[in-house]
Amino acid sequence: MNAKLLLKTIFLLLVLLLLVLMGMSNLKSVTFSLPPLLKAVECKAAIMYFAFFAAGLLTGTVLNAGGGPKRSGGSSGNKPPSR
Secondary structure, three states: OOHHHHHHHHHHHHHHHHHHHHHHHOOOEEEEEEOOOEEEEEEEHHHHHHHHHHHHHHHHHHHHOOOOOOOOOOOOOOOOOOO
16 A cells, blocks of 8 residues: 555544544534625534535545556557567
8 A cells, every 4th residue: 555645544533533522522503604695604613624625625636537648558669569
């Protein structure tokens, strides 16, 4: 397994654990207001934490998706095919 992938997975699990702990500790309703886009929204703090985490995760996924160098069909370079 790739070490970089393992470290990223562990980091994501730690962030999810932090999200669960925040949700378990903040059970009261909170009000969120963003005047240009939406009026006051009232919901449980745990749901609000999850929504912000999901928005950040989706943003990071979109920003990191694709964009890598295009690779050709093989690693042989310009060698002629063998018979």
